Amino acid sequence: MNILVLLKQTFDTEEKIVLENGKVSEEGVEFVINPYDEYAVEEAIKIKEELGGEVTTISLGPDRFESAIRTALAMGVDKAILVDDPDVFGDEYTAAKVLTEVIKDQTYDLILAGYVAVDDASGQVPQRIADMLNIPIISTAVKIEIDGSNITVHRDVEGDTEILEAPLPVIITSQQGLNDPRYPSLPGIMKAKKKPLDRLSADDIGVSPDEVKAKTEVIETFLPPKKEAGRILSGEISDQGRELVQLLRSEAKVI
Ligand SMILES: Cc1cc2nc3c(=O)[nH]c(=O)nc-3n(C[C@H](O)[C@H](O)[C@H](O)COP(=O)(O)OP(=O)(O)OC[C@H]3O[C@@H](n4cnc5c(N)ncnc54)[C@H](O)[C@@H]3O)c2cc1C
Numbered sequence: 001m002n003i004l005v006l007l008k009q010t011f012d013t014e015e016k017i018v019l020e021n022g023k024v025s026e027e028g029v030e031f032v033i034n035p036y037d038e039y040a041v042e043e044a045i046k047i048k049e050e051l052g053g054e055v056t057t058i059s060l061g062p063d064r065f066e067s068a069i070r071t072a073l074a075m076g077v078d079k080a081i082l083v084d085d086p087d088v089f090g091d092e093y094t095a096a097k098v099l100t101e102v103i104k105d106q107t108y109d110l111i112l113a114g115y116v117a118v119d120d121a122s123g124q125v126p127q128r129i130a131d132m133l134n135i136p137i138i139s140t141a142v143k144i145e146i147d148g149s150n151i152t153v154h155r156d157v158e159g160d161t162e163i164l165e166a167p168l169p170v171i172i173t174s175q176q177g178l179n180d181p182r183y184p185s186l187p188g189i190m191k192a193k194k195k196p197l198d199r200l201s202a203d204d205i206g207v208s209p210d211e212v213k214a215k216t217e218v219i220e221t222f223l224p225p226k227k228e229a230g231r232i233l234s235g236e237i238s239d240q241g242r243e244l245v246q247l248l249r250s251e252a253k254v255i
Contacts, residue, residue, distance in 0.1 A: 001053035001146070003044040004106055005077065006099060006113035006126065009061060009068035010034040013118060022221055033068040036114025039174035042181040043144060044112050045076040051146065054078045056106065060088070060098050066197065073192035074184030085201040090214030092120075096128030097212045101205045103133065108169055110151070115140045115173035126173050136166040140175035 011017075012030040019025065033041065044055040057072050057080045059065050069080045081102055088098050103111065116123040130137035142161070143154035146168075155162050156175045184192070202209055231247075233240040248255045 001047060001051045001110065002106070002108045003047060003053065003055045004103060004108045004111045005037065005040050005044050005055060005057045005072070006111065006129075007037045007041065007057040007059045007068060007072055007080075008034045008114070008117045009059070009065045010117055010119040017223065019221060019223060024221065031064060031067065033071055034114050034117045034119075036116060036118070036174050036176070038181045039176070039178040040112035040114055040172075041072045041075055041077060042179045043141075043174060044110075045182075046179065047110070047144070047146065048076070048078075053109075056081065058099055058102050058106075059083070060095055062086070062089075069197060070192050071184060073195040073197070074188040075182055076188065077195075079196040079198070081198045081200060083200045083202075083205065087209040088202045088207060088212050090212060091216045092122050092124040092128060093215045094212045096125050096132060098202075098205070098207060099125070100129050100132040101207050102200065103129065105205070110146075110168060111135075111171040113171060113173050115175050126171050130171045133171075135169050135171060137171040137173070138164050138166060139173045141172045142175050142177040144172060144178070 009031050010033075012032045013035065015029050017024055018027070020027075041055075041057070047053075048055050055077045057069060057077050059069060059081070060083045063084055065082055065084065069082060073080060083098055083102060088094060111126075111129070113126040115126075117125075126139070127137055138153045138155060140156045141153045142156045145152045149168050150165055151168055151170055151172070152163065152165050153172055155164060156177065233243055235243075245255070
């Protein structure tokens with residue numbers, strides 16, 4: 001079973017977002033594997049341990065992605081591919097097109113990804129790739145069972161569960177609850193340093209920057225307004241009720 005995992009590095013979810021000149025500053029920020037991709041990595045390793053085969057991560061991003069990739073290699077991934085060419089960094093269309101070109105050169109039975117990247121959070125890339133490869137996609141998996149050339153997936157649907165089957169190859173995106181990602185062991189960390197990480201440029205994958213040019217443009221990035229302090233009303237409960245309705249109408253303007 002050859003498994004590809006789409007792996008994106010994102011801000012640590014504890015990080016405070018700071019804007020500088022209208023862009024999110026990366027100054028002093030801690031980066032991690034996108035949490036949903038960590039479930040995908042764990043699941044790929046578990047399937048490999050049960051059925052044999054190889055796990056390869058594929059990423060599109062800058063040089064800093066290497067630390068997330070090495071963590072995945074230390075967990076048990078066999079090898080990794082990183083397209084670290086700024087000429088092909090763009091929007092969701094760009095990411096999907098570039099990753100698809102890399103995938104086309106691989107032999108695979110299954111592709112695992114996160115259901116969303118916690119930073120840009122478009123939840124589009126795996127769906128676009130499935131369309132470009134013309135293979136099925138099942139999103140938000142919380143349980144995966146493989147039987148020969150078929151896969152059964154339990155997916156989370158807003159707290160309910162839906163069970164779907166598909167023939168391999170298929171793309172599955174992972175949801176929280178799929179598994180408990182392992183911590184890399186010390187020997188795993190040592191081994192990861194020597195595992196292959198292929199760095200590719202647009203040229204290497206035969207993609208011209210024009211062909212994958214972003215189709216969307218970010219016009220503005222801004223932080224949500226600061227939360228204002230709450231107000232506690234006092235007096236008779238009937239007076240409080242009247243004051244509340246008045247405030248909702250005149251100040252909050254919600255009624
Ligand atoms: C270096 C860099 C430069 C960027 N520059 C721009 C820019 O100029 N303009 C702009 O609009 N946006 C830019 N982006 C944001 C970029 O468009 C999005 O990161 C990308 O389109 C994916 O969207 P998403 O993160 O919302 O992924 P989602 O669709 O939410 O991700 C779902 C899953 O897809 C997979 N995936 C997503 N992205 C990647 C990836 N890069 N590598 C591997 N797997 C992935 C992961 O498994 C992830 O869990 C940049 C991103 C990076 C990393």
